[in-house]
Structures are given as C-alpha cells and as structure tokens.
Amino acid sequence: MLEVRELVKTFRPARSEKRDRVVAVDGLSLDVERGELFTLLGPSGCGKTTTLRCIAGLETPDAGEIALGDRLLFSSEKRVRVPASERGLGMVFQSYAIWPHLNVYKNTAFPLEVLPRRKRPSRKVRRERVERVLAVVRLDQLASRRATDLSGGQQQRLALARALVMEPALLLLDEPLSNLDAKLREEMWFELKRLRRELGITGVYVTHDQLEALAMSSRVAVMRDGRIDQVGRPREIYEAPRSRFVADFIGASNLIDGVVESCDHGVYSLRTADGDLRVQSAVDVEVGASVVVAARPEHVEIGPAPAQTANGSLPNRWPGRVEERAFLGEWVDHVVSVGSRTIRARCNSKISIPAPTPVIVTFREEAFSLIPGEEARAPGHS
Amino acid sequence: MTHGSAAVAGERFHRSERWRRLLSGRNLVLAVVAGVIAYLALVPIGFLLWQTFVRNGHLTVASFTEAYSTVGLGELVLNSLTFALGSTVLATAVGTGLAYMVVRTNVPCKPLIFVGALAPLIIPGILHTIAWIFLASPQIGIFNQHVIEPAAGGRAFNVFSLPGMIVVEGVHLVPLVFLLMAASFRSTDPALEVAAVTSGASLRSVFFRITLPLARPALYAAILITVVRGLDAFEVPALLGLPNRTYVFTSRIWGALNVLPPDYGQAGAYAMSLLVLTSIGVFWYSRLAKPAGSYQTVTSKGFRPRPLPLGAWRLPALALIFLYLAITVIAPVLVLAYASTQAFYSPPSSYTLSHMSLDTYRTVIHDDLVVHALENTVIVGLGAATAVMLLTGIASWLVIRTSLPGRWLIDNLAFLPLTIPGLVLGVALLTIYLRVSLPIYGTLWILFIAYLTRYLPYGMRYSSASMFQIARELEETAQMSGAGWWQTFRRIVLPLMLPGFIAGWIYIVVVSTRELASSVLLYSPGKEVLPIVIWEQYRNGQLTELSALGIMMIGALVVLVALAYKLGATIGLREG
Numbered sequence: 001m002l003e004v005r006e007l008v009k010t011f012r013p014a015r016s017e018k019r020d021r022v023v024a025v026d027g028l029s030l031d032v033e034r035g036e037l038f039t040l041l042g043p044s045g046c047g048k049t050t051t052l053r054c055i056a057g058l059e060t061p062d063a064g065e066i067a068l069g070d071r072l073l074f075s076s077e078k079r080v081r082v083p084a085s086e087r088g089l090g091m092v093f094q095s096y097a098i099w100p101h102l103n104v105y106k107n108t109a110f111p112l113e114v115l116p117r118r119k120r121p122s123r124k125v126r127r128e129r130v131e132r133v134l135a136v137v138r139l140d141q142l143a144s145r146r147a148t149d150l151s152g153g154q155q156q157r158l159a160l161a162r163a164l165v166m167e168p169a170l171l172l173l174d175e176p177l178s179n180l181d182a183k184l185r186e187e188m189w190f191e192l193k194r195l196r197r198e199l200g201i202t203g204v205y206v207t208h209d210q211l212e213a214l215a216m217s218s219r220v221a222v223m224r225d226g227r228i229d230q231v232g233r234p235r236e237i238y239e240a241p242r243s244r245f246v247a248d249f250i251g252a253s254n255l256i257d258g259v260v261e262s263c264d265h266g267v268y269s270l271r272t273a274d275g276d277l278r279v280q281s282a283v284d285v286e287v288g289a290s291v292v293v294a295a296r297p298e299h300v301e302i303g304p305a306p307a308q309t310a311n312g313s314l315p316n317r318w319p320g321r322v323e324e325r326a327f328l329g330e331w332v333d334h335v336v337s338v339g340s341r342t343i344r345a346r347c348n349s350k351i352s353i354p355a356p357t358p359v360i361v362t363f364r365e366e367a368f369s370l371i372p373g374e375e376a377r378a379p380g381h382s
Numbered sequence: 383m384t385h386g387s388a389a390v391a392g393e394r395f396h397r398s399e400r401w402r403r404l405l406s407g408r409n410l411v412l413a414v415v416a417g418v419i420a421y422l423a424l425v426p427i428g429f430l431l432w433q434t435f436v437r438n439g440h441l442t443v444a445s446f447t448e449a450y451s452t453v454g455l456g457e458l459v460l461n462s463l464t465f466a467l468g469s470t471v472l473a474t475a476v477g478t479g480l481a482y483m484v485v486r487t488n489v490p491c492k493p494l495i496f497v498g499a500l501a502p503l504i505i506p507g508i509l510h511t512i513a514w515i516f517l518a519s520p521q522i523g524i525f526n527q528h529v530i531e532p533a534a535g536g537r538a539f540n541v542f543s544l545p546g547m548i549v550v551e552g553v554h555l556v557p558l559v560f561l562l563m564a565a566s567f568r569s570t571d572p573a574l575e576v577a578a579v580t581s582g583a584s585l586r587s588v589f590f591r592i593t594l595p596l597a598r599p600a601l602y603a604a605i606l607i608t609v610v611r612g613l614d615a616f617e618v619p620a621l622l623g624l625p626n627r628t629y630v631f632t633s634r635i636w637g638a639l640n641v642l643p644p645d646y647g648q649a650g651a652y653a654m655s656l657l658v659l660t661s662i663g664v665f666w667y668s669r670l671a672k673p674a675g676s677y678q679t680v681t682s683k684g685f686r687p688r689p690l691p692l693g694a695w696r697l698p699a700l701a702l703i704f705l706y707l708a709i710t711v712i713a714p715v716l717v718l719a720y721a722s723t724q725a726f727y728s729p730p731s732s733y734t735l736s737h738m739s740l741d742t743y744r745t746v747i748h749d750d751l752v753v754h755a756l757e758n759t760v761i762v763g764l765g766a767a768t769a770v771m772l773l774t775g776i777a778s779w780l781v782i783r784t785s786l787p788g789r790w791l792i793d794n795l796a797f798l799p800l801t802i803p804g805l806v807l808g809v810a811l812l813t814i815y816l817r818v819s820l821p822i823y824g825t826l827w828i829l830f831i832a833y834l835t836r837y838l839p840y841g842m843r844y845s846s847a848s849m850f851q852i853a854r855e856l857e858e859t860a861q862m863s864g865a866g867w868w869q870t871f872r873r874i875v876l877p878l879m880l881p882g883f884i885a886g887w888i889y890i891v892v893v894s895t896r897e898l899a900s901s902v903l904l905y906s907p908g909k910e911v912l913p914i915v916i917w918e919q920y921r922n923g924q925l926t927e928l929s930a931l932g933i934m935m936i937g938a939l940v941v942l943v944a945l946a947y948k949l950g951a952t953i954g955l956r957e958g
Contacts, residue, residue: 058858084861091862097855101877111863114873162863172862 001202002032002055002170007064009050009226024050025061026226032170032204033218037196039205041213042223043249048206049174051223055204056091056172057084068169090163094175096155098147104158105143108134111166129165136195137161153184157191164199171203177212189215210250214238222246240283240369247294247371254295254343260287268370269315274339276315277363281370292371297346299367302334305358316363318343322355336361408867409786415776416792422835423798426810427657433813434650445647449638455655462630462659465547465619466612472552473608477559478601480703485567486593488689489699498707503557504939505714506896507617508916509932512925513714514541514550515621516721522729524717542626551618553710555611559604566600567593575690585690606667610660614803616899621920631656632805632899639809639903646813653806661801668797715936721929742930752915752931759895759911762826766833767890770841771883773834778845779875783857796842799835804899807832812903824906832900837890844889848882849875888946892939 007028010021025047032038040048053059055066057073060081066074068089073082099107112126121129134140137157142150150158156176163171177185193216195201207213213220214234221231222245230237230246241247244255258270258277268285270277270293277293285291305319320338332352334345336359343361353359434445450458480499483489502510517525518541526538540546570593578592579585594601619633629637631652638649692699721727723738746752774796780786781793799807811832815823822828852875860870876883898913905914912935919928 056858056862058861083866084858085864085866087862088864089862091859093855093859095853095855097853097859099856099859099874099878110860110865110873114860114863114865114869159859162859166864 001034001069002030002038002204003065003067004028004030004051004055005065005067007051007054007066008062009047009054009059010062023226025054027064028223028227030221030228030231032202034202035200036218037201037203037205037216039207039213039217039220040223041207041210041220041249044208046223047226048208048223050226052172052174052204052206055170056089057082057087088166088168089170089172090166090168091172092156092159092163092174092176094178096159096176096179098150098155098158100148102147103143104134104139104145104147104150105130107147107158108161108165111162133161133165136164136199152180153188156180156188160192160195164195164201169202171201173203173205175207176205178207178209185212192216214250222249241294242371244292244294244371247292247369251296254297254300256293256295256341258291258293260285260289260291263287267365274341275318277368278315278365279368279370280366281368283370283372285370285372290373292373294369294371295343295363295367297333297344298331299364300343300345301362301364302336302345302347302351302353302359303362304353305360316365318361318363320359320361322353322357322359324355325352327352334359411776412780412784412786415773415780418773419777419792419795419838422831422838423795425814426802426807426835427798429814430650430653430657430806430810433646433810434654437647445651448645449634449648449651458629458631458634458652459655461544461628462613462656464544465551465615465630466609468544468548469552469555469612469615470605470608472548473555473559474601474605476552476706477556477604478563478597480556480706481560481563481567482589482593483699483703485564486572486690487692487699489692489696489703491700495703495707498703498711499560500557501711502554504892504943505554505936506898506913506916506932507554507615508621508896508898508913508920509718509928509936510554510714511550511617511621512916512920512928512932513718514546516717516727516729517541517713518546522727524729525713527729542622544623544628547618547622547628550622551612551615554618555608556710558611559608562600562604562607563597566597570596603667606663610663610667610800613656613660613663614805614899616803616805616902631659632803635805635809636902639812646809649809650813653803653809656803657801657806660803664797664801715933718929718932718936721926722933724926727925727929742926743934746927746930746934749927751910752912754908755910755912755915758826758829758909762829762833762911763891763894765830766837766894767887769830769834770837770890771845771887774838774841774845774886775876775879775883778842778849779871782846782849783854793842793846797839800839802835804836804897805903807836808900808903811835811900823904824909826909828904829901829909829911832904833890833894833897836897836900837894840893841886841890844882844886845879848879851882852878885946888942892942892946895935895939 007025008023009025010023013019013022028047028051030038040051042048050059054061054074061074061076063076064074065072065077068087072078072080073087074080099110102110109126109130112121112129115121120126131140131143134143137160139154139157139161142154147155147158156179159176177188180188189212196203205213205217214237217234219231220234220237221228222237223229224245230242232240237246238250241250241253247253247255256272256274256277258272261269261271261276263269263285266280266282268279268281268291270279270291272293279293302320302322318338320336320343322334323337323342324335326333327349330349331346332349334347334353336343336345338361345361435441435443437444477499480495484492484495484499489495505513515523517523518539520526520538520540520542523538523541530539531537541550574596575588575592578588583591613631616632616636619628619630620636622628623630623633624637635649635652635656638645638652720730720738722742723740724734725737725739725741728734777792777796781789802810811828812823815828822831856874856878857870860874865873896913897911898917901911901914902917905911910918912931916928916931919925919931
C-alpha cells in the first residue's frame, strides 16, 4: 500500500564543517502491505527517523518517490510534493507532542476541527468520533483532564488517539515507546498489538530497540547508513540474519569467521581459527568461500570438561575456560575463553559455573546462522 | 546510486525546490515582517552616515572637524568613558553584592531586599535624577544640609559634577546588574562550592576562586551592558552635567541640536562616534551572551541552593543593605512625594512640613497638557508594544523554525537597534522625516517608529525565548493533523507563546512610558508624552508639579509591573 522508491535525503552539514552534504537516506526503497506493521530498525543515525519524516512530509526528500495506494505523495521527477497537512497520515512522536494548552478532549478533537469547512463533520459526529477513539485507548474517563496532568503512558495513548481520530490510511510511529519505563513499555507492546488487530491499522514504526521490533512487527527492515540491510519477518531476521551487521544488531551474537571446507546435503564443515564447526544451513555457499557464523548465546551450551580430553577439539565441541559470569535472574551469562577469542553462553539459571573452570563449549548444529562473506560492502563504509 | 551522485542530485533538486517554496502565502507574510525589521534597523543608521559624511553630494569629514574643533575629542571621550565606566564599577559592585546576598546567603528579609533592589527599574530616569538634585544639590540638597555638611565641616557633596553623575547613574543601573547576577548565582550548582569547602578552602577564597569565576560570563555581560547603558544615558548628563559644563557625547548631541539653527552635521558626527563606542560594547556582549560550552557546569537542573550561613554578620549585613536601599530607593521617592505636597519647592522644614496639601495633584490632573500627554503616552506605548510583539513573534518563528535562506540576517537586524543610543536614534529619525514628505514628523507616528525601533531587540528576546520553549513536534503534530501554516500558528504557536508574549508586551509598555532620550528630539507641541512634560516642567522650574506627576506615574507603573508579575511572567523585567 505504501511504496517508497529510491528515496534520497541529504542535509547541509554544520557551517563549521567544510564537506559535502550529509547523506541521511541513500536510495532507500520499501513496500508496506495493507494491515502490516512495518518496522524500521537500526542504530541512531541510520536514517530511520529521516525516512519516516519524509513519508510524513515533514522533510522534503532530494530525490525519489513516495506513493500511498494510488496517490502520489512525493515525486522528485514529477515535481509532486503534497504538504504534510494534506497527506492525511497519523503520526505519533517520541516526545508525544501533547499540546499543553488543550485538554485531553480538545487535543484529540483538533484534527477534526481544522478540517476545511466542507469536509468537517458536524459537531455531533465529531464528538462521537472523539469519544469513540478515546474509549479505544481507554482515556474516555479523562476527557476533561488537563493533558499535562496525564502520566507518561496516558500521554502516549492520547498521542495515539489523536493520530487515530482521523482514521488515517497509514499510521507513523517514531519511537513512541522509548520514553516509557521498561514495564510500561512491555504493556504497551500488547496494547498496540491489540489496537492494530481491532482497528486494522497499517503502520510504519521506527525503533532502535530490537526486542520491541521483534515483538511488534509484521515485518522488520534493518537499516544501516541510510539503506535497508535486510527485510523480513521478525523470526527470519532473528534466525537467519544475512549480514554480520544484522546478526550483531539483532542480538548479542557470537560471530565466528571461517572458511568452507566441504558441504554435504546442507551441512557445511568449516575451519575457523579456534576449531572446526559443522553448520546446517539452507544458504548456498561454495567450498573455499569465507563465511561468518553467528551463534546466539542461548544456543551455546557449556558443560564441565571431562577429566581427560582428547587432544584437539571435535567439531562443535570446543574446550574453553569460564572467565566471567553474571546472574541475570532468568539466565546466567558466561563469558568463556576459547583459544584466541571469547564466546558468550547464556544458560538457564540452574547452571552457574565459577571462573576459572575448564569447560566444554557445545554449539548445536541447527542453531547456527551462516552468513556469506561480505566483500560487496565492508562494514563502516560511507 | 553512489553517495556522491546522491549528494549532487540532492543539491540540484534543493535549489529548484527552494525557489518554488519561497513563493507561498506564508512566505509573503514573512517577507513583509523581514522587510519592516530591515527598514527599522538599517535606515536610521544609513541616513546618519549619509547625513554626516555627505555634504552637497561630496564625501567629507567636515562635520567631524567642526564638531571636534569646538570641543576636544579627547576630553569628550574621556568624560564619556569616565562617566560610563565609573557608574559601571559602582553598579557592578553593588549589584553583584546584593545578588549574592539574596541568592546565596541566609540574610533575612530576602523578598523585601529583592523588591527593593529592583524598584529603581520602575522609576523613570528623569525622576530619579531630579530626586537626586533635591537630595544632593549643594544649595538645597537634604543630604547635604542634614548629613554631609555637619559631618564634613561645611563641605557639601556636589551632585552637579562628574562624581555626582557617576553616583546617580550608577545607582540607577544597579537593578540591571542585580538581575543578571542573581540569575547566574541561582543557576550555579552549590555543590561546586561545597566541594571547595570540603577541600579546605576558606569562605573568602571560595567566593573569589570558585563563585566569581563561575559567574564570570554573567559578570562580563553585566559589565558590558552597563557600560553601553552609561554611554547611552541622557537624563543624568543633561540635568547634572550641563549646568557645570561637564559634557559627554549625549549632552553634546543635545547641545548641537538645541541652538538655532540646529547643527545636524555636528550632532551626526557626535552621534556616529557614540554609535561606534556602543557598537563595540554590544558586539562584545553578544559574543559573550552566546552559550559557552566551557561553562556547562552552570546548569538549569533543579536544585535548591544551600544558603551560606553569615553567622554574626547576618544582622550587620542586613542593616547595611537597608541603609543602602533607604538612601537610593526610599529617599528619592519620599523626596518626590514631599515635593508634590508643596506649593513651591523648598527643603523640608517645620514650616513646609506643616503646610502640606494635595492641591498640586489637583492642578496637574486638570492640566490639559498633562491629560493630553497621558493620552499620547498610552496610545504610543500600547501601539508600539503590540506592534513590536507581533513583529518579533513572527520574526522569531521565521528565525527558529524555518530553513529559509538569510534568516540569521533577520535575527541580527532585530538586535541591531541595541547599539543605537536613544538620542542617536532621535537624531537619525529627525533627519530622515524632516526630509521625507510623509506626514510623520509632527505626529505621534514618529514617536511610534522610534519606540518600535528601540524596543525591537527586547521584543525579539522575549519572543525567541518563548519560541525556543515550544518543542518543534508540537507544531509538526498540528501539521500532521491537517492544520495549515496559519492554523498552526494561531491555534498552537500563539497560545503557547502567550505568557512570554504578554511579559514582553508589559515590559515594553513600562519602558516606553519612561522613555525620554529618543522622544526629546522628536516630539512637537501638542504631541508630548509624559516624560517630555516632566522634562519641560523641570526646565520651567515647575518642581512641585513634576513631582506630583512623577508620583502618579510611579504608582501606575507599580500597578503594571505587579500585574505582569501576577501573570506569571517569570521572564518579565529582564533588563531595565
């Protein structure tokens, strides 16, 4: 439903810096399907918020095209630029942007009141719609409350109500939960999911929090340097990252460089600097290619080393030594040194091994993700 | 697409897109505002330059040579600087001391001291000066008769002298320093001082080695703004300097225009020289006033300063402060109140004190000239305040919110009049509108233009301060909600700016009510404002009438300021 094609946005650098324009969004394209919650995920400065603001109409892109359904919102080629106020999109800001001089009801009613006279619904209809949307976000009891007297979570819901009262075709959410405390944030995940299901909202969601992205999205686009690195359903992104960057950003992964030795029906044998690995993967890689293997800490098991170890290590069973451990409630994280590197292992809280105990690190075959080498794009390029 | 080509395409597209956007209705409003501000700021200075350096179509410095052949430039500069720097030293020392006492120590009666320290802001300069003539003139001064002469064996303190001028001006500038320094002391984390105390420093060395250096940016700013004000000052040099021929720039300008025929070239030459001096000060000040990263320890975090215990010095300090306030605030108002009850002014004696009446007030209230001047004052003051705030409201939006090219220029232009002393502005506007055949000279419009120009920088400061407080998202949300530019401005921006807007408006009404320096050259018969009436009454020797009028003015201003304070205008009365 939303189509973004080859979007480019540059900014003028600070006056003191003598350099070219700073490229914030670099030829980005994406498609959002009706009913989807599409998340732009990435570290700060990756261009995710700029992309969202371009869609909203708050920034003017330098080049590219943005279309919603069959309506062209922006096109550098066709010289189309619909102002933000006429795009009819809903937006929720990170800071909520609640107007302090208006109460809850008036904040929500504002979008209906500024409609041109011929489009504006009657006073009665406006009231009904405001009351309905306030009920949806469960603020109907607080309609006459001063907006500044609301708690953080309530302000969040008010911002949502204000964005929804127009029944926009597309809802834009710019890190809407990042100002809430952890507990409230998790509550809001489910609240937002419920609203999305009940109202059938299509949305573009921006966040830097990978957990939030995984929890809420239909699809996630991981962004780096103004481009999308990988798009997919949360589980795909999590389990089959296609680049070192995505693997690293999505969760604390153990990233191990290696070379493919042989391949047997989807099971690859790899040689790495610290031992051999056997990896099951659907990814197609040639023998002799260099690859990266990502193993999530929760897929790494550690156990006591047998008294007598065979010299050398077996594939996927490496000898090591516990260096640090941290008790995290549900889990115990261990940092294990293996040869020249360290491996993080996340164990359930029954397993807790003090440093410096020799251990055997076991990688499960199916838990690896294999990432083909990245000659095309070196990390940190600009 | 590579990064390089994206950037190039971006640059090209930006240029064409920018021009298309420039022609919207919104930008027409902005262009008008920018045009008015540029006109107000640039035309007076431009005209003054032309007036001074061009004679019969030729570039010349004749005006300068004539101006400085009658009186030595050296002496004039020396007098002006001595006067400005002297009053600055006095104001800075007293103002900083008072601010430190109120903010950082446990001296009692803080609210009272606070009000007392700021009270001179309300008293118009001309009344303040006249009150000091009543108090310290060698012939009729009450202090001289009752305190100084008995103590000094018959020698009197002469207020009509350079030291006298310095004292009177310095005392009038104290509130300015007090405000700046109090704000600075209040925003400095006392933990920085506590850290010094725990390192074993004595209170004395804490003050001089920690507190003052931390407040240094504010201190420098206070010093510069006070020096500029000292150079600007007209009332004190005119009333106290002229009788004994102690000339500074402002009184010279006045002198050159107060002869027949007025010598505009000479006045322009003096005005240009003064403008150069004040510009240096303001330029320096504006560089200091920018937030300095190196002093980020001075935060606005919420903390309660722990007052410094004065111990045994608590009551003596209070007594000293009260003595100071009694002499500099209460005595001037009391002597005006006393004068207003007399038929003819003479120093208080048992005879005069038993013959007090309110007859003078009756005369003043029924004086057509006064009634007319009050009307004019209200019209011009309210008009100028409203116009300034509307202009700067839109201008500050333009500067802070848009990315239009040249917006920084508008910002600087709006602050430019800060460099123009009131009297110099008067000279410039006089020369312009005497030549231009618009019906402006001889009407209230010329005063309106003068005030508009003079208070533009203050309005800009209030407006941009409140504009900065409005998060950008509040406007963007309105846009996303479907509101156009004007709807967003009217329904979101204006209501949110309102407190700062009203504070600025009241401030301008208050200061324009006391404005003499820029009015004194521009008024014409029938178009007087109240300070002009007082000025004329003084020159005619109507001392009791002017006292009655002055007391009523002070009363009205007190009400206005109290109103501003009530409105929660915390940024009100930033500077006098």
